[in-house]
Amino acid sequence: MLKKRLWETDHDLSLPTRISEESDKWKRIRCDEVSQDIENSYEDIIKQISHYNNDETTSIIIDTMLNSKCCARCILRFLNVHDYKMYSASEEALLKLISRIREDVLKSTDPKLISSTEHSFTEILSCKPQDKPICITCFDLLYQADTIECIWPIYQSILAHNFDVKDFNLSVSLPTGILVNNHSMIVWIRKMCNDLKVHCSLETLVDLKETFKPLLGWSIGKQTGLVYKGQSQFNISIEYSHEETQRNHMFLTKIPSAEFGMKKTRVKGKHIWTGDSRPNISNALQKVSDEEFLKMCKSCPPFSVKERWKNKPPILEHATIYVGGRYNKFSRDISQTPWIINGIKLAPTSVSECIGEKLRELFRCDDYNIVPAGREDSNVRMLGNGRPFFMEIINPRNPFPSKEALNDVQEEINKEYTDLVRCQRLTMITNKQDLSIIKEGEETKTKTYSALVWISKKVTPEVIDEINKFHDGFTIKQRTPIRVLQRRSPAVRTKKIHYIFAEQMEDNFLTLRMKTEAGTYPVLFHPFFSEIR
Amino acid sequence: MNFNTLINPVYDLKQFKNINEAYKKNELAYLEQYYSKYYFVNLKNSMEDLYIYQAPNKLCVIGLAPAHPLLQRSQDQSSSGHYLSNIQSIEYDAKVKSSINKKSIKAGVAGWIIDTNTRFEHEKELLQNKPFKEGYIAIIKPKQENSDKSLSHCFSEDRYKLIRNLT
Numbered sequence: 001m002l003k004k005r006l007w008e009t010d011h012d013l014s015l016p017t018r019i020s021e022e023s024d025k026w027k028r029i030r031c032d033e034v035s036q037d038i039e040n041s042y043e044d045i046i047k048q049i050s051h052y053n054n055d056e057t058t059s060i061i062i063d064t065m066l067n068s069k070c071c072a073r074c075i076l077r078f079l080n081v082h083d084y085k086m087y088s089a090s091e092e093a094l095l096k097l098i099s100r101i102r103e104d105v106l107k108s109t110d111p112k113l114i115s116s117t118e119h120s121f122t123e124i125l126s127c128k129p130q131d132k133p134i135c136i137t138c139f140d141l142l143y144q145a146d147t148i149e150c151i152w153p154i155y156q157s158i159l160a161h162n163f164d165v166k167d168f169n170l171s172v173s174l175p176t177g178i179l180v181n182n183h184s185m186i187v188w189i190r191k192m193c194n195d196l197k198v199h200c201s202l203e204t205l206v207d208l209k210e211t212f213k214p215l216l217g218w219s220i221g222k223q224t225g226l227v228y229k230g231q232s233q234f235n236i237s238i239e240y241s242h243e244e245t246q247r248n249h250m251f252l253t254k255i256p257s258a259e260f261g262m263k264k265t266r267v268k269g270k271h272i273w274t275g276d277s278r279p280n281i282s283n284a285l286q287k288v289s290d291e292e293f294l295k296m297c298k299s300c301p302p303f304s305v306k307e308r309w310k311n312k313p314p315i316l317e318h319a320t321i322y323v324g325g326r327y328n329k330f331s332r333d334i335s336q337t338p339w340i341i342n343g344i345k346l347a348p349t350s351v352s353e354c355i356g357e358k359l360r361e362l363f364r365c366d367d368y369n370i371v372p373a374g375r376e377d378s379n380v381r382m383l384g385n386g387r388p389f390f391m392e393i394i395n396p397r398n399p400f401p402s403k404e405a406l407n408d409v410q411e412e413i414n415k416e417y418t419d420l421v422r423c424q425r426l427t428m429i430t431n432k433q434d435l436s437i438i439k440e441g442e443e444t445k446t447k448t449y450s451a452l453v454w455i456s457k458k459v460t461p462e463v464i465d466e467i468n469k470f471h472d473g474f475t476i477k478q479r480t481p482i483r484v485l486q487r488r489s490p491a492v493r494t495k496k497i498h499y500i501f502a503e504q505m506e507d508n509f510l511t512l513r514m515k516t517e518a519g520t521y522p523v524l525f526h527p528f529f530s531e532i533r
Numbered sequence: 534m535n536f537n538t539l540i541n542p543v544y545d546l547k548q549f550k551n552i553n554e555a556y557k558k559n560e561l562a563y564l565e566q567y568y569s570k571y572y573f574v575n576l577k578n579s580m581e582d583l584y585i586y587q588a589p590n591k592l593c594v595i596g597l598a599p600a601h602p603l604l605q606r607s608q609d610q611s612s613s614g615h616y617l618s619n620i621q622s623i624e625y626d627a628k629v630k631s632s633i634n635k636k637s638i639k640a641g642v643a644g645w646i647i648d649t650n651t652r653f654e655h656e657k658e659l660l661q662n663k664p665f666k667e668g669y670i671a672i673i674k675p676k677q678e679n680s681d682k683s684l685s686h687c688f689s690e691d692r693y694k695l696i697r698n699l700t
Binding site: 328381383384450452454456479482483484485486490505506507508509511 | 538539540541542544546549552553556557560588589590591592594647648672674
């Protein structure tokens with residue numbers, strides 16, 4: 001298997017800039033000022049929350065999570081606040097909001113209460129970010145979603161590769177520990193409710209990814225000027241991990257009702273465990289009852305964590321784009337695509353490389369793939385108007401070259417490979433449906449051939465006339481040539497020869513020109529092992 | 534490359550002078566350009582040798598070798614009928630290698646039958662008249678891709694001619 005080609009392995013990227021000061025890591029890139037909104041929309045928020053949970057449950061949720069030192073954004077998630085813009089407010093503003101909610105629900109459940117004290121931990125949570133205890137339900141991912149530290153790896157990558165794009169989409173993969181910890185918190189809250197003889201209405205909460213992605217997306221947008229939108233052709237994927245908790249779902253294997261099984265398999269000589277994908281863990285958690293969970297899970301309520309999240313290098317990918325054209329092949333020494341058997345190059349270069357390498361420099365892509373309308377052998381020339389083809393351009397950094405730039409590349413190809421290959425009518429293909437024209441061309445269009453033929457007797461005008469009697473065409477039944485019998489079935493196929501014309505040359509030679517149906521093998525025209533009837 | 538030559542290509546016959554001479558001398562010379570010729574010598578039975586022409590994609594075309602009794606002038610047509618009926622048995626035997634039943638034929642190379650020559654149905658004389666071209670018997674895909682291993686028991690054309698005293 002050939003190693004996957006990447007633009008960065010062959011070319012230098014721009015150098016990264018470092019975050020100048022530690023304190024800069026905690027700076028937040030905010031899209032709007034939402035603190036005002038919170039004051040104004042308090043009534044709406046309270047209405048929303050009460051739609052999901054009764055007042056007692058709400059107060060228990062808040063108190064339990066504050067006791068566990070969860071971040072304010074996670075508390076909002078458990079309260080089912082679905083207005084994602086709210087989450088971008090500062091931790092301080094959100095804690096104020098939560099305190100206010102807490103006061104209101106406490107008053108409503110206990111009307112005799114005149115005033116209540118603020119929860120002791122709100123102090124701790126609004127301290128300096130570096131000193132804040134790490135949230136156990138998001139490992140500070142949600143808390144830091146809009147900070148420079150979180151955005152920086154992505155921002156760096158975009159600059160380094162210099163993608164010429166206007167929008168982007170995000171794919172995010174969160175640590176597996178999040179699943180168990182969030183479920184653990186739900187179970188714990190329900191237990192607290194039961195202990196206080198309160199009817200617990202907590203059933204759903206807002207998924208972490210649903211609030212994390214918009215925050216991250218808006219901040220990247222503000223930092224880079226790109227627009228965060230779902231239909232973008234440019235995708236940023238980033239995977240987050242948390243080593244401390246990555247195996248805390250293993251206890252599920254000991255609970256029969258979870259139906260959670262893991263298998264040990266061998267990959268490349270090493271033993272690894274499979275079966276613990278995120279969907280599998282989610283499903284297993286759903287099947288476990290609260291009692292079983294409390295009994296078997298050690299971390300309920302979740303243990304405090306010592307480390308924050310980590311991220312793997314982000315992967316930036318632009319969707320494949322397509323360029324079409326026609327090519328001529330003038331040399332009998334080069335192949336259509338790279339011809340390598342057992343590591344040895346059998347032809348010095350190929351049509352694909354002559355055109356593709358130059359296109360790679362223009363589009364700054366990882367790799368390319370030629371898709372021609374039919375094939376020809378190395379020792380056959382491709383003349384006339386040329387064979388239609390399109391080129392798949394994989395992960396281009398420069399997806400929108402100008403018409404002039406394309407024409408320039410075409411001229412460069414034709415100049416450098418002037419006796420080998422010629423490229424014509426190079427154009428961007430904007431409508432993906434047009435690509436099927438190429439495959440149709442291979443299967444339905446007629447092809448015109450010119451061949452030099454040797455026959456076993458001297459060529460005379462009579463011989464030529466005999467052949468030219470069939471000038472207006474005829475039908476043949478052709479068996480699959482031995483050359484391709486390993487790939488195709490040994491069937492007999494009827495092919496139409498539309499037109500044939502012979503011309504005399506010296507000796508035993510003549511030239512034959514013919515127009516045939518697609519899929520005819522003209523080289524096997526001369527009966528060889530009776531491949532033609 | 535001007536426009537005219539794109540539509541009307543030019544062929545330089547000087548390049549093909551050698552081929553012209555070679556083909557004129559030996560009708561089957563063009564085969565050598567593409568196929569590697571091997572010969573399977575049947576030491577047990579009387580001279581029932583086979584040729585094996587291997588294409589670059591490893592597929593083998595097998596047929597009667599010059600020393601085969603069916604190709605000797607003295608043989609009459611009827612015995613070829615007996616031989617042809619035995620060819621039917623090849624069709625059903627996926628791995629033609631050893632013969633338990635005397636009536637089946639050794640293929641000369643271990644492998645799977647891709648195709649047999651169906652022209653024998655209507656043209657029974659083909660087997661004896663044009664054994665090296667249109668009268669081939671079958672096309673086989675060898676079990677072993679490596680020719681050194683799959684055809685190690687066979688001989689080159691020169692050695693074969695020596696063994697059987699042919700010119």
